[in-house]
Amino acid sequence: MTPLPGTTRYLCPLECGWHYDQPPPKFSDLDGIVADPSARGLNEAMSSVTSQARLRQVERTEWALRTHLATHTTEEFVRTIQGLRREIAELRERPVVGVRQTKETP
Numbered sequence: 272m273t274p275l276p277g278t279t280r281y282l283c284p285l286e287c288g289w290h291y292d293q294p295p296p297k298f299s300d301l302d303g304i305v306a307d308p309s310a311r312g313l314n315e316a317m318s319s320v321t322s323q324a325r326l327r328q329v330e331r332t333e334w335a336l337r338t339h340l341a342t343h344t345t346e347e348f349v350r351t352i353q354g355l356r357r358e359i360a361e362l363r364e365r366p367v368v369g370v371r372q373t374k375e376t377p
């Protein structure tokens with residue numbers, strides 16, 4: 272299913288196919304959030320509300336990622352890291368296509 276426009280998709284770094292979609296913000300995200308009573312003026316009050324809403328969103332995303340990553344074993348992380356290192360080494364050895372080699376000047 273295609274996510275809503277503005278959605279941020281977090282993919283599992285182990286490429287298992289799992290992902291977490293963070294939908295764009297909506298007004299209902301502000302439910303239960305109260306402006307900081309010490310805010311001086313409307314701008315500060317609005318800023319305190321949006322900051323709390325953003326923190327909630329970040330905490331939800333972090334929880335989803337941590338919960339998923341806990342399903343993987345240490346061995347799976349090690350295999351992924353080794354595979355990425357091999358891939359990086361191969362890319363470094365591959366000539367760059369379309370770029371003319373020039374002599375370096377001392």
Ligand SMILES: [Zn+2]
Nearest residue numbers: 283285287289
């Ligand atoms: Zn995964």
